[in-house]
Amino acid sequence: MATFLILQQILKTGIVSEPAPEANPALRTREQALHADILKVFGQAVAIRHVDTGSCNGCELEIHALSGPHYNIEGMGVKFVASPRHADLLLVTGPVTRNMEIALKRAFEAVPEPKWVVAMGDCGCTGGMFGENYATCGKVSSVIPVDVEVPGCPPTPVALLQGILAAVSGGRQAGVG
Amino acid sequence: MPKHLDDIALTPQTEGGFVWRSRLEPGRLPAFARTIQDEGGQLLALWGSDDRHLGRNFTVHVAFLSSVGLIWTTSELDGEQPAYPDLAHIFPQADRMQRAAFDLLGIRALDAVDNRAWLRHSAWTEDEFPLRKDFPAHAARRSPRPETEPYPFIRVEGEGVHEIAVGPIHAATIEPGHFRFSVIGDRILRLEERLGYTHKGTEKCFEGLDLATGAKLAGRVSGDSHTAFAWAYCMAVETATACSVPERATWLRALFLEMERVANHLGDLGFLGNDVALTFGFVQFWRLKEDWMRMSARLFGHRYLFDMILPGGVATDIDARGKAELDALCERIAGEVQTLRHIYDEHTGLQDRFANTGIVAPDMAARLGLTGLAGRASSQAWDARVQFPCAPYDRLDVNMALQKSGDVLARAEVRFTEVFESLRLIRQLLERLPTGALRAPCTQAAGGCEGLGWVEGWRGPVIVAVRIGADGRLDRVHPHDPSWQNWPLVEVGVLGNIVPDFPLINKSFNLSYSGPDL
Numbered sequence: 001m002a003t004f005l006i007l008q009q010i011l012k013t014g015i016v017s018e019p020a021p022e023a024n025p026a027l028r029t030r031e032q033a034l035h036a037d038i039l040k041v042f043g044q045a046v047a048i049r050h051v052d053t054g055s056c057n058g059c060e061l062e063i064h065a066l067s068g069p070h071y072n073i074e075g076m077g078v079k080f081v082a083s084p085r086h087a088d089l090l091l092v093t094g095p096v097t098r099n100m101e102i103a104l105k106r107a108f109e110a111v112p113e114p115k116w117v118v119a120m121g122d123c124g125c126t127g128g129m130f131g132e133n134y135a136t137c138g139k140v141s142s143v144i145p146v147d148v149e150v151p152g153c154p155p156t157p158v159a160l161l162q163g164i165l166a167a168v169s170g171g172r173q174a175g176v177g
Numbered sequence: 178m179p180k181h182l183d184d185i186a187l188t189p190q191t192e193g194g195f196v197w198r199s200r201l202e203p204g205r206l207p208a209f210a211r212t213i214q215d216e217g218g219q220l221l222a223l224w225g226s227d228d229r230h231l232g233r234n235f236t237v238h239v240a241f242l243s244s245v246g247l248i249w250t251t252s253e254l255d256g257e258q259p260a261y262p263d264l265a266h267i268f269p270q271a272d273r274m275q276r277a278a279f280d281l282l283g284i285r286a287l288d289a290v291d292n293r294a295w296l297r298h299s300a301w302t303e304d305e306f307p308l309r310k311d312f313p314a315h316a317a318r319r320s321p322r323p324e325t326e327p328y329p330f331i332r333v334e335g336e337g338v339h340e341i342a343v344g345p346i347h348a349a350t351i352e353p354g355h356f357r358f359s360v361i362g363d364r365i366l367r368l369e370e371r372l373g374y375t376h377k378g379t380e381k382c383f384e385g386l387d388l389a390t391g392a393k394l395a396g397r398v399s400g401d402s403h404t405a406f407a408w409a410y411c412m413a414v415e416t417a418t419a420c421s422v423p424e425r426a427t428w429l430r431a432l433f434l435e436m437e438r439v440a441n442h443l444g445d446l447g448f449l450g451n452d453v454a455l456t457f458g459f460v461q462f463w464r465l466k467e468d469w470m471r472m473s474a475r476l477f478g479h480r481y482l483f484d485m486i487l488p489g490g491v492a493t494d495i496d497a498r499g500k501a502e503l504d505a506l507c508e509r510i511a512g513e514v515q516t517l518r519h520i521y522d523e524h525t526g527l528q529d530r531f532a533n534t535g536i537v538a539p540d541m542a543a544r545l546g547l548t549g550l551a552g553r554a555s556s557q558a559w560d561a562r563v564q565f566p567c568a569p570y571d572r573l574d575v576n577m578a579l580q581k582s583g584d585v586l587a588r589a590e591v592r593f594t595e596v597f598e599s600l601r602l603i604r605q606l607l608e609r610l611p612t613g614a615l616r617a618p619c620t621q622a623a624g625g626c627e628g629l630g631w632v633e634g635w636r637g638p639v640i641v642a643v644r645i646g647a648d649g650r651l652d653r654v655h656p657h658d659p660s661w662q663n664w665p666l667v668e669v670g671v672l673g674n675i676v677p678d679f680p681l682i683n684k685s686f687n688l689s690y691s692g693p694d695l
Contacts, residue, residue, distance in 0.1 A: 006520055009520065013464065056398065057352055057400045058403070061444075062480075065463070065467060068460070068463035068466070068467050082349070097300075097375055098299075100374050134378055135307070135377050135378035
């Protein structure tokens with residue numbers, strides 16, 4: 001019974017992944033461009049390890065949204081992985097709290113070379129409303145080297161994807177760790 | 178009109194409202210707490226403040242939930258050795274709040290069983306207290322930073338017992354925290370949480386802000402509850418300054434709050450499917466959620482409705498066309514969720530994993546103060562929108578979702594019911610939206626003032642207490658996320674379950690780290 005209902009719903013839903021015929025054209029070309037570029041630069045795929053170092057969890061909502069069917073990131077070769085040792089890129093959200101400083105440094109060291117770091121959101125880029133205080137070190141680049149900063153509170157999924165692309169197409173980071 | 182509970186006088190914060198204030202000798206707190214408990218009430222929040230610059234001492238504040246509404250007690254402590262009697266032996270949920278109050282202010286709960294540091298890991302030393310007024314707001318980062326101080330977890334010993342340490346960085350895209358499991362085979366004997374990793378000095382950041390900027394920061398206490406916090410904060414500020422919010426603005430606030438509830442519930446229902454390997458459920462619910470987010474962005478300019486609520490009112494409006502669009506989307510989503518609910522109901526694999534997993538029985542929920550959505554899944558029949566409705570809920574007749582089995586299935590059921598109810602409420606709000614202004618001026622009374630806001634967010638009751646200084650700037654703000662009291666119940670819910678079910682159980686609560694870490 002459930003299988004029948006699921007198949008019925010899948011057929012009824014169709015494919016919502018963009019680009020779709022009636023979707024926002026600007027969105028559509030960007031996503032196509034991203035796809036082609038990632039393949040060109042990386043050959044196959046980019047594996048991302050996300051680290052929340054003190055986010056309000058707003059940025060996490062948009063990372064989750066990116067995993068939804070509209071964006072089809074795995075179809076583009078972008079994959080979130082469980083361990084920094086499996087990752088090419090660290091995606092860091094939040095100001096870096098002092099309680100997460102050591103964990104972030106260790107995660108960064110665990111990512112094999114070559115590697116990239118994307119700081120996501122106003123907090124990751126500048127420290128945001130929290131800035132630097134007794135409990136935070138402020139922006140991500142005050143703790144580890146950062147390749148790309150994606151501003152926004154939170155940045156939209158498309159802006160985030162563009163940031164990830166900017167990182168991987170901008171050349172590899174050498175000798176940092 | 179003042180009320181009395183035993184012989185304690187309660188003064189209404191506003192006439193006809195459900196928030197009451199009482200000044201109480203610290204020594205009388207335990208007896209008062211027992212009175213609240215005897216009538217079936219709960220402790221919702223406990224926090225402290227440094228009032229020495231006002232010619233007073235340190236103060237401990239408690240928010241109790243009772244049959245008359247929320248009772249906010251303030252108790253001034255002795256200047257030399259600021260301390261108050263332990264309340265955790267009456268309301269266990271006070272434990273971590275008391276430990277945090279010590280870490281931040283150096284006020285001690287006397288005779289408390291657990292005195293381990295909670296928010297203080299090693300970013301500051303045990304004789305420094307960041308929320309004291311003489312602690313510099315922008316203290317320079319001290320280097321070199323001390324290595325992580327060891328935390329004395331409670332060990333389970335015996336043949337075959339071993340520990341699994343998880344975090345602070347988790348395998349999935351979630352917030353950081355540490356979980357220490359003691360297991361035999363794959364059965365969980367004990368789970369101990371250690372949180373505080375996202376502590377970013379939020380309460381200190383509030384100090385000295387103007388009222389409008391404070392609303393932005395309040396909304397960033399826990400991003401998924403932005404509207405709940407921003408509204409509770411503004412409600413506190415408006416109460417303190419006796420600002421009368423235009424009717425249309427309160428209706429729009431309720432619209433945003435219900436939109437936030439729908440967004441989060443849709444996301445969670447998808448993740449719950451995902452956690453039992455029904456990827457179909459994830460894809461379907463996240464398709465609906467994305468449609469919802471895009472509608473929010475189109476109508477109001479922000480996918481998560483950030484910064485729409487300001488002191489005195491709201492920053493945005495909706496026109497007839499927007500109303501029609503949102504109404505149509507509500508109708509479509511209600512139909513689609515009905516279909517998906519039917520599939521979840523019929524899917525034996527999903528039902529097998531959801532039912533009898535992660536049980537918090539009603540008596541345990543009552544004893545430990547489980548609140549909000551998770552509380553309602555364990556027979557804790559509290560919903561401020563129903564029992565203590567602020568405007569416009571007093572004119573909406575909200576139906577409370579209630580389940581008693583306290584398992585993952587019950588928490589999913591509450592979400593389903595609340596999605597339908599919120600969609601119904603949104604359509605009501607759109608249909609009956611009053612005309613009028615969007616914002617009233619919020620000017621502060623001379624000499625400083627205080628207020629407390631209380632909103633039923635999607636996760637549970639969100640409370641924000643505010644004191645505005647004589648200069649019109651924020652002097653002390655305490656935002657309280659319901660995750661404070663619900664996290665300990667995750668430790669209870671996992672007992673006897675297998676480790677691989679932990680992600681499912683944890684997701685069924687979906688608690689905030691940033692909210693209580695502050």
